[in-house]
Amino acid sequence: MRFLRLILRLALLLPLALAPLASKAADYGWPREIATPKATITIYQPQPEKLEGNHLTGRAAISIKTRDRAEPIFGAVWLTATIETDRNLNLAMIRSLNVTRVRWPEVTPALAQRFTEVVESDFPKDGMTISLNRLSASLANAQQEQASIEGFSNAPPKMVFSEQAAVLLLYDGEPQTRPIDNSTLERVVNTPFAVVREKGKPTWYLGDGLGWYAATSPLGPWTPDARPPAEITRLAKPDPKASGRTRPTAVIVATEPTELIATDGKPDWQQTAAGRLLYARNTETPWFRDVESQKHYILLSGRWFAGTAVAGPWTFVRPDELPGAFTDIPPKSEVGGVRRFVARTPEAEDALLDMQVPQTAVVKRADARLEVRWDGEPRFVDIPGTRVAYGENTATQVLRIDGAYYAVDDGVWFTAAGPTGPWKVADRVPKSEIDRIPPSAPVYNVRYVTVYQSTPEVVYVGYTPGYFWSYPYYGVPVYGTGWYYPPYWGPYYYPRPFTYGFHVTYNPWGGWGYGFSVSSGFLTVGFQFGGYGYYPGYHPPYYRPGYRPPVACYQCNINIGNSIGGGNVRPAARPAARPADLGNVYRDRPGTSTLSRPADLLADSGNRPAKGPNNVFSDLDGNLHRRTPSGWETHDRGAWKSNPDFAAQMQQRPAMTGLERDFQARQRGSAAAMRGGGGRVGGRRR
Numbered sequence: 001m002r003f004l005r006l007i008l009r010l011a012l013l014l015p016l017a018l019a020p021l022a023s024k025a026a027d028y029g030w031p032r033e034i035a036t037p038k039a040t041i042t043i044y045q046p047q048p049e050k051l052e053g054n055h056l057t058g059r060a061a062i063s064i065k066t067r068d069r070a071e072p073i074f075g076a077v078w079l080t081a082t083i084e085t086d087r088n089l090n091l092a093m094i095r096s097l098n099v100t101r102v103r104w105p106e107v108t109p110a111l112a113q114r115f116t117e118v119v120e121s122d123f124p125k126d127g128m129t130i131s132l133n134r135l136s137a138s139l140a141n142a143q144q145e146q147a148s149i150e151g152f153s154n155a156p157p158k159m160v161f162s163e164q165a166a167v168l169l170l171y172d173g174e175p176q177t178r179p180i181d182n183s184t185l186e187r188v189v190n191t192p193f194a195v196v197r198e199k200g201k202p203t204w205y206l207g208d209g210l211g212w213y214a215a216t217s218p219l220g221p222w223t224p225d226a227r228p229p230a231e232i233t234r235l236a237k238p239d240p241k242a243s244g245r246t247r248p249t250a251v252i253v254a255t256e257p258t259e260l261i262a263t264d265g266k267p268d269w270q271q272t273a274a275g276r277l278l279y280a281r282n283t284e285t286p287w288f289r290d291v292e293s294q295k296h297y298i299l300l301s302g303r304w305f306a307g308t309a310v311a312g313p314w315t316f317v318r319p320d321e322l323p324g325a326f327t328d329i330p331p332k333s334e335v336g337g338v339r340r341f342v343a344r345t346p347e348a349e350d351a352l353l354d355m356q357v358p359q360t361a362v363v364k365r366a367d368a369r370l371e372v373r374w375d376g377e378p379r380f381v382d383i384p385g386t387r388v389a390y391g392e393n394t395a396t397q398v399l400r401i402d403g404a405y406y407a408v409d410d411g412v413w414f415t416a417a418g419p420t421g422p423w424k425v426a427d428r429v430p431k432s433e434i435d436r437i438p439p440s441a442p443v444y445n446v447r448y449v450t451v452y453q454s455t456p457e458v459v460y461v462g463y464t465p466g467y468f469w470s471y472p473y474y475g476v477p478v479y480g481t482g483w484y485y486p487p488y489w490g491p492y493y494y495p496r497p498f499t500y501g502f503h504v505t506y507n508p509w510g511g512w513g514y515g516f517s518v519s520s521g522f523l524t525v526g527f528q529f530g531g532y533g534y535y536p537g538y539h540p541p542y543y544r545p546g547y548r549p550p551v552a553c554y555q556c557n558i559n560i561g562n563s564i565g566g567g568n569v570r571p572a573a574r575p576a577a578r579p580a581d582l583g584n585v586y587r588d589r590p591g592t593s594t595l596s597r598p599a600d601l602l603a604d605s606g607n608r609p610a611k612g613p614n615n616v617f618s619d620l621d622g623n624l625h626r627r628t629p630s631g632w633e634t635h636d637r638g639a640w641k642s643n644p645d646f647a648a649q650m651q652q653r654p655a656m657t658g659l660e661r662d663f664q665a666r667q668r669g670s671a672a673a674m675r676g677g678g679g680r681v682g683g684r685r686r
Contacts, residue, residue, distance in 0.1 A: 137669030367591025
């Protein structure tokens with residue numbers, strides 16, 4: 001069941017946040033070498049000029065060494081290509097390479113023609129590999145598509161401060177209960193926590209993997225060390241990893257978007273940014289004070305909110321308008337991770353560049369399937385200002401546009417003549433109308449799923465992080481649109497995506513995840529109903545949209561298990577997610593592959609590592625430059641010559657603009673490809 005698989009992935013996120021998700025084996029390094037009978041061609045890392053969807057335009061410095069010449073000849077090649085990506089492998093494949101121009105600045109026209117023919121005939125038509133770290137960093141100077149960010153809501157959530165260990169018990173509106181068939185129990189369905197009681201009895205129980213809390217109402221107050229009825233304890237499994245967790249002493253209940261900022265006692269203020277900022281060290285929430293203004297700054301879901309006092313009022317602060325002291329937070333400090341949410345820092349720039357690279361896939365028309373289940377007759381809600389309506393009473397994101405029907409499932413577009421199908425893979429969608437869907441609509445994320453091209457057999461598709469509610473916003477990544485989307489209630493509970501309430505955090509390896517002020521144990525208590533598992537529906541969408549309510553979950557038997565990461569919840573159809581499953585929704589979809597050819601192309605001609613450093617660049621005119629430890633050099637009359645006026649030339653000659661930035665981006669991408677990493681975003685270490 002897809003919904004359970006999502007939750008298992010979410011539960012696995014916290015331990016995975018300490019380790020890179022991507023394989024390093026796919027990074028073969030640069031430059032690359034092509035050995036041909038006539039010459040040896042060396043290709044330096046491409047310099048992208050434009051990324052539009054999955055279509056890449058750029059240039060690369062090259063050299064050619066023939067048998068009759070002692071020294072290589074340097075030149076530049078311009079090319080177009082499409083990219084295929086697999087975030088699990090940390091790999092991009094540069095496909096369908098087409099050489100559009102070659103320039104040899106220092107040879108005769110006859111030799112230039114000869115060398116060009118060699119390059120055009122032997123350039124790797126099947127493509128080259130590049131790590132996603134290198135590719136995304138190299139986009140620093142490229143023109144990119146920027147999605148509109150108008151219409152986001154910047155209203156702050158309710159903020160609750162606690163000076164004791166506490167956890168937020170969040171309901172999606174007022175608590176809604178449902179009986180559990182074939183048992184004497186009933187439970188609250190619109191929360192991800194295990195809130196359960198015997199039918200008709202006054203006491204509710206809340207499990208956290210260590211023990212139980214009790215209350216006479218789902219809204220509390222909750223008291224610890226409760227003893228639930230035998231039917232609950234009999235089915236509860238011991239958690240061997242529970243002893244190391246901190247157990248909250250307080251449960252704070254909310255029925256609206258709320259964030260809890262909990263400290264171990266009074267805030268422990270520490271200096272950073274050369275004393276210009278203070279941060280609370282004893283909390284997991286990034287909480288700062290500006291020494292000069294004495295304002296408080298809280299980071300929630302990538303957004304900054306400021307207030308003169310803890311009691312508020314709190315107002316949104318654009319990340320490009322933060323006090324200058326935030327850019328002086330040391331990258332390797334305890335709170336260096338917040339630099340990703342401070343505009344104009346290298347960390348924020350890298351995060352935004354990575355968001356521009358789509359996850360792509362090749363979908364076989366004959367094998368792709370979709371079944372849409374409706375809660376009764378299909379019901380649609382019109383989206384104001386558009387010709388789009390979305391399906392309200394289904395777990396699938398279904399759109400009605402001008403009498404035709406479209407659906408997105410696992411990052412693939414489908415189409416049908418009617419809302420109940422039959423559904424087939426769509427090879428085109430009304431993109432202009434879909435792009436008018438505003439952030440206030442709960443299907444806004446489908447704007448970020450694209451059909452690129454197709455053949456009679458396959459359709460090429462892809463998505464960017466906006467599909468999973470991550471967006472560039474004033475120079476930093478943010479999570480969610482800020483809007484609250486009320487759920488749909490029928491016989492089943494249909495949750496919508498959210499922005500606040502689950503201590504959303506970010507790491508450079510896995511992207512957005514969720515956390516808790518004290519303990520994640522509350523979300524490790526799950527229910528299993530006769531063959532497949534179910535966790536309550538209001539959850540943070542991470543690798544799948546939030547549109548994943550359960551199917552037929554109220555007519556099943558109950559089993560309660562406690563485990564970190566959901567390891568004791570065993571669905572019959574799907575195993576628990578592995579680390580390699582993260583980051584690519586296409587990975588296990590039947591009839592879908594992320595790469596049109598196997599990923600391991602190390603033996604191919606375009607992927608053989610060459611000797612020498614990856615330090616040669618082409619400017620926009622095709623002149624060659626290289627960066628050495630002593631500075632920039634320019635290739636002139638067959639030799640590399642020191643260029644002490646390089647900085648001035650970059651300012652005076654538009655063709656040279658951006659070369660230093662290209663170099664810095666290449667350095668960052670290389671370092672990230674080899675190790676991954678980044679500072680902690682929160683305050684307290686665990």
